[in-house]
Amino acid sequence: DTAVSQTPKYLVTQMGNDKSIKCEQNLGHDTMYWYKQDSKKFLKIMFSYNNKELIINETVPNRFSPKSPDKAHLNLHINSLELGDSAVYFCASSQGFQRSQETQYFGPGTRLLVL
C-alpha cells in the first residue's frame, strides 16, 4: 500500500492556466507538507497543515493555495501558472509537528512543466 500518494505524477500545461495537485496519506499522520524542488534540486518547504489547520506558510505567491479537506488530504491549487513554477512538487506527512524528531515521509512527487 502506498503511504503518501500524489496525483498526477506528471503535469504539462500552458502559462496562465489553473491546476491542482492532490495528496493523500494513509499513515494516520496529523501533519502534512508541500515542498517545491527546483531544477537545482533545492527542496524548499511551502506549506504545512496540522489537523487541517495551516501552521506554515512560507514566502510563496498567493497564486498557490493549499486546501486540507481532512487530515489525510492536502491539495495544492495553483492559479495563473508561470514558467518559474516548473518544478517537482513533493507532498510529505509526519505523525505530528511539535517534536523535532518527527520523520517526514514523502510522496513520489508531481513533475510540473509550464510551457
Add this chain to the structure above:
Amino acid sequence: GQNIDQPTEMTATEGAIVQINCTYQTSGFNGLFWYQQHAGEAPTFLSYNVLDGLEEKGRFSSFLSRSKGYSYLLLKELQMKDSASYLCAPSGAGSYQLTFGKGTKLSVIP
C-alpha cells in the same frame, strides 16, 4: 536564518567508504536528519541525530557535533545502488522547522 553547506558532488568506488560532510548555521537547532534521494524519486529517511556522537545503522552511520555545527554521513561497503543525492536537514523546535541542504550527489563507480 538557515545556512547549510555540503559538497555538490562526490564520486567513490564500489566497496569503498565515503564520508559526506555537512555544516550548518541555524537560528534554532534540535537535531539533524539525513535523507537519501535517488534520481527522479522522493527523499527517504536515513538517520536522525540529536546527541553528539556517532549513530550506526548497518552500512550507514551518521555523526553530529552540535558545538561545531557539523555532521557527516558515512557509507561503508559502497554499492552501485547507493548512487543518489544525500540531503542534510537540520531541524528546529518542531518537524515543521526542517530545512534541507542542496544535497550531495554521490556517484558510485565500478
